[in-house]
Amino acid sequence: MHGPFRLFCPAGRDLTPNSTMRQAILAVLLCAPGMIRARRSLQQMFWGEADTARASANLRTALYQLRADLEPLGAGCLLSDRQTVQLVPARFRLDAAAPGGPRFLEGMDLTLEGCSGFEDWLRDRRLEEDTEAAQTAVLEKGLARTPKALVRPAVLRPVRRHLALGILACAAGETWAGKIWAAGGTWAGGHLADGVMDEIIHALTLTTLLDIHDLRGGESGPVPLPIETGRGVSHWVQAAVLRRGARALMRLRLIEAGTQRLLWLSDLIPLEEDDGAAVAQGLAETITDRLSAEADAEGAPDLFPVTALAAMFSLDSALILQTEAQLVRMQAEGGPEVLEYLRVFLQVFKQHEGIGAASAIEASALCERLSRMRTSDPMLPLCQSLAGYALHMLTDEQEAAAALVEAAYQRAPGLALNLDHLAVLRLIRGDLDGAAAALAQCLRAGSFSPWRYTYEVTGAMICMARGEYQAAIYHANQALFRKPKYLGALRYAMAGLAASGKHADARRMVARIQTLRPEHDLAGWTQGLLRRAPAPLGQSLVAGLQQSEII
Secondary structure: OEOOOOOEOOOOOEOOOOOHHHHHHHHHHHHOHHHEEEHHHHHHHHOOOOOHHHHHHHHHHHHHHHHHHHHHHOOOOEEEOOOEEEEOHHHOOOOOOOOOOOOEOOOOOOOOOOOHHHHHHHHHHHHHHHHHHHHHHHHHHHHHOOOHHHOOHHHOOOOOOOOEEEEOOOOOOEEEOOEEEEOOOOOHHHHHHHHHHHHHHHHHHHHEOOEEEEOOOOOOOOOOOOHHHOOOOOEEEEEEEEEEOOEEEEEEEEEEOOOOOEEEEOOOEEOOOOOHHHHHHHHHHHHHHHHHHHOOOOOOHHHOEHHHHHHHHOOOHHHHHHHHHHHHHHHHOOOOOHHHHHHHHHHHHHHHOOOOOOOOOOHHHHHHHHHOOOOOOOOHHHHHHHHHHHHHHHOOOHHHHHHHHHHHHHHOOOOHHHHHHHHHHHHHOOOHHHHHHHHHHHHHHOOOOOOHHHHHHHHHHHHHHOOOHHHHHHHHHHHHHHOOOOHHHHHHHHHHHHHOOOHHHHHHHHHHHHHHOOOOOHHHHHHHHHHHOOHHHHHHHHHHHHHOOOO
16 A cells, blocks of 8 residues: 555465556555445545446446456455445455555556545545654654653553543634635535534434533634543544535544544545434444544443444454453443443343353333433433343343334434334334335444444345345345354345245355354244244245255
């Protein structure tokens, strides 16, 4: 990635695409979190001046050619669906940059019409690296002049046991990367950016215990809070808005409060009137991920519950059990109410991923405890959703489960994880149209979610219930691309293959499950699926599973 772009296979063969455009698309994907980007984002970066249909066609052609370029690396390196394009991270490794070495993507400057979005991205990436290099040089120079007795590792990276986020006003009249950014609030773009920031704050309060200080309202500018006490702002987030013709674009930056170090610079984000909530969900998850990387070894309780959920969805048995122990410890220390519902939800993973017996759950006690939570508690929707899904998966209390998940939806209609739970519960109750609508909302809100694979499994379930077995297999495969060892995806892929008459493939899925989890009770899971399935689906599943010799 530094110097001229080059791609090599393990044997050393040069696989670099012969088109600079395809090299650039590949570089953008490789640098993206999770190596995944929205199709619309790529279209705007490389064909920003073209109409939507032409940009979409150009991207399809480029992806077709890229798959041919990557063919020597094996099938399935490059994945795409209607919303996203992704490289499989396990198939690629980025060489580290050498200090003082060549610049980032040296020589890759597209002068084609419509590629200004990529040019902005490339300029900002280089600026970010130059800024970090300059800051490192200043720190090293200062340390060299400091008596050794006074030099402490904390000068470079102070240990923080408390994270708190300050929201700064939109960048006003600032020259940034050679562009003049509009003052916040002076035109429609500033108001749209503030709306997105409001949605980000809302998303963070729904999914983390993070202290958030909204510093946008003061006329004298933001006042640094006492970070030395460990209770003030540890990081700042600031939006900047660019006017490009009639369009408004926004970019976020995450800054460490103590050192003013730039930790993250987002891509340019188009601002649309009706798109704020969906955009904000992905941005909130990215901010949480970046803060988690900056946290200390204690695990950043400030970022609970989202980091605890990430540990569960990692499907790492040791990490799940470690998270359970941490939850118990935090509860013993008087932690917040949400910890109890995280423990309840974790039982689903223990049982269905075959890593331990789940603790018994009593529906009446769980509902009574939820009823005592303050209705103003921002964590209430997530707690209702976690509890409802656990009741659905581990008990026969389906009415209580549905009521809790629907109540969570009424309080937080944009919460992606709850939308997934809502789709499952509506499916089980026979409301296929309602389930499909909830899933569509979920995939939109969770388009960049690290848990997208579990949402795809829900898509497989809904398609199966509709008798759309090929679509069910597609969703299951999308989940497996993102999480190859996810038992949920393997099980629903098995069921979809069996129901669609692909009996040999269904048996191969069974063999894969047994290899990954020899102790897993697949028969018990299958019986549970048949018990929960609507009657027509249950009949077709039984027939397919019998013909596949699975039951």
